[in-house]
Amino acid sequence: MIGSKIRVEMKGSEHHVLEGTLNSVDDYLNLHLLETVEIVHGERARSLGSVILRGNNIILISPVE
Amino acid sequence: MIGSKIRVEMKGSEHHVLEGTLNSVDDYLNLHLLETVEIVHGERARSLGSVILRGNNIILISPVE
Amino acid sequence: MIGSKIRVEMKGSEHHVLEGTLNSVDDYLNLHLLETVEIVHGERARSLGSVILRGNNIILISPVE
Amino acid sequence: MIGSKIRVEMKGSEHHVLEGTLNSVDDYLNLHLLETVEIVHGERARSLGSVILRGNNIILISPVE
Amino acid sequence: MIGSKIRVEMKGSEHHVLEGTLNSVDDYLNLHLLETVEIVHGERARSLGSVILRGNNIILISPVE
Amino acid sequence: MIGSKIRVEMKGSEHHVLEGTLNSVDDYLNLHLLETVEIVHGERARSLGSVILRGNNIILISPVE
Numbered sequence: 001m002i003g004s005k006i007r008v009e010m011k012g013s014e015h016h017v018l019e020g021t022l023n024s025v026d027d028y029l030n031l032h033l034l035e036t037v038e039i040v041h042g043e044r045a046r047s048l049g050s051v052i053l054r055g056n057n058i059i060l061i062s063p064v065e
Numbered sequence: 066m067i068g069s070k071i072r073v074e075m076k077g078s079e080h081h082v083l084e085g086t087l088n089s090v091d092d093y094l095n096l097h098l099l100e101t102v103e104i105v106h107g108e109r110a111r112s113l114g115s116v117i118l119r120g121n122n123i124i125l126i127s128p129v130e
Numbered sequence: 131m132i133g134s135k136i137r138v139e140m141k142g143s144e145h146h147v148l149e150g151t152l153n154s155v156d157d158y159l160n161l162h163l164l165e166t167v168e169i170v171h172g173e174r175a176r177s178l179g180s181v182i183l184r185g186n187n188i189i190l191i192s193p194v195e
Numbered sequence: 196m197i198g199s200k201i202r203v204e205m206k207g208s209e210h211h212v213l214e215g216t217l218n219s220v221d222d223y224l225n226l227h228l229l230e231t232v233e234i235v236h237g238e239r240a241r242s243l244g245s246v247i248l249r250g251n252n253i254i255l256i257s258p259v260e
Numbered sequence: 261m262i263g264s265k266i267r268v269e270m271k272g273s274e275h276h277v278l279e280g281t282l283n284s285v286d287d288y289l290n291l292h293l294l295e296t297v298e299i300v301h302g303e304r305a306r307s308l309g310s311v312i313l314r315g316n317n318i319i320l321i322s323p324v325e
Numbered sequence: 326m327i328g329s330k331i332r333v334e335m336k337g338s339e340h341h342v343l344e345g346t347l348n349s350v351d352d353y354l355n356l357h358l359l360e361t362v363e364i365v366h367g368e369r370a371r372s373l374g375s376v377i378l379r380g381n382n383i384i385l386i387s388p389v390e
Contacts, residue, residue, distance in 0.1 A: 009077065010077075010384055010385065011076060011077050011122065011336060011384065012334065012335075012336050012384040016384070018385075029095070029119060030354070036387075048385075048387050049387065049388070050387065050388060051385055051386065051387040052385070052386040052387075053384070053385055054354060054380070054381070054383045054384060054385070054386075055119070056119070056121050056122075056381050057122075057336065057381075057382075057383070057384050058119045058122070059075050059076065059077040059081070059118070059119060059122050060075065060083075060113075060116055060117070060118055060119070061116065061117040061119075062101075062113050062114065062115065062116040062117075063114070063115060074142065075142075076141060076142050076187065094160070094184060120184070121184070121186050121187075122187075123184045123187070124140050124141065124142040124146070124183070124184060124187050125140065125148075125178075125181055125182070125183055125184070126181065126182040126184075127166075127178050127179065127180065127181040127182075128179070128180060139207065140207075141206060141207050141252065159225070159249060185249070186249070186251050186252075187252075188249045188252070189205055189206065189207040189211070189248070189249060189252050190205065190213075190243075190246050190247070190248055190249070191246065191247040191249075192231075192243050192244065192245065192246040192247075193244070193245060204272065205272075206271060206272050206317065224290070224314060250314070251314070251316050251317075252317075253314045253317070254270055254271065254272040254276070254313070254314060254317050255270065255278075255308075255311050255312070255313055255314070256311065256312040256314075257296075257308050257309065257310065257311040257312075258309070258310060269337065270337075271336060271337050271382065289355070289379060315379070316379070316381050316382075317382075318379045318382070319335055319336065319337040319341070319378070319379060319382050320335065320343075320373075320376055320377070320378055320379070321376065321377040321379075322361075322373050322374065322375065322376040322377075323374070323375060
């Protein structure tokens with residue numbers, strides 16, 4: 001999935017969803033995303049750029065077509 | 066259970082339930098589901114396709130008959 | 131406790147309680163229950179049959195007499 | 196602390212507090228309590244008897260005098 | 261930081277903050293505090309004495325001057 | 326990223342965001358930040374100074390420009 005665009009649902013608050021290009025992943029499923037955008041109620045809400053997502057707080061990963 | 070249809074209840078928000086065909090599972094109970102559908106209030110709400118579910122955020126797994 | 135009936139309180143939503151017969155348990159306290167019933171406000175609410183409960187999301191286990 | 200009475204605050208719902216006699220503890224801080232009582236708003240609310248508390252969902256342990 | 265006074269923010273309920281003197285810490289960041297006081301809305305609310313705080317449920321540790 | 330300013334979103338309560346200078350990070354993604362400031366609704370709300378953030382309760386890390 002490296003290099004492809006993914007959608008990641010995180011814990012923390014309800015409906016915390018991010019989309020970005022997967023740059024790297026480690027053994028703990030920590031993800032490094034590029035060009036990351038926060039999605040609120042299905043809309044692109046905020047541009048976050050390069051982010052690290054903590055693996056144990058990921059709920060769900062799915063590909064973005 | 067590989068190849069069979071399962072129902073998975075996740076943490077994150079209340080009543081976050083997914084159904085799909087179990088494609089693979091690793092040592093951390095991370096699940097790869099195919100033809101995944103999100104279930105809201107017992108109804109098929111959204112089609113997600115291929116998803117990875119993080120093992121430590123799974124609450125409950127049960128078979129779908 | 132294998133073969134005996136237990137009550138398990140889970141994380142996820144408030145008062146998420148399950149009762150079932152303990153079929154097996156692994157090193158991570160993942161539980162496999164049979165004839166599992168969901169308990170809501172002290173009442174048997176829904177029959178779930180065979181379920182796997184993720185160990186790290188278990189709050190409390192107690193025997194059912 | 197084995198054999199002494201302790202107060203344990205758990206995750207799951209707000210103010211989920213239990214008191215009991217510590218029977219055993221393992222490397223993961225999983226606790227086995229005897230004569231366990233659930234405490235709601237500072238009052239003894241419900242008698243649970245023998246319970247296992249999952250270590251990673253414990254917030255705080257303190258002695259009961 | 262052993263022997264110094266620290267402020268610890270815990271998971272469980274919102275704004276769950278404790279202050280105490282750090283007596284010991286283990287590899288999992290489990291903390292043993294002495295003379296612990298619960299802080300609610302910035303006020304010293306309740307004296308807890310000797311407490312064990314579970315490392316994985318700690319959000320933030322900061323020194324108290 | 327050592328020495329650079331980062332923004333960290335934590336679990337615990339909704340929109341719990343901190344900004345600070347990354348002083349060190351360990352294998353568990355525990356972070357030591359200096360000159361840490363709590364951000365509430367996008368505003369600098371409270372100065373916390375030197376803080377330790379527990380790795381498993383981090384949701385997201387992003388650079389601050």
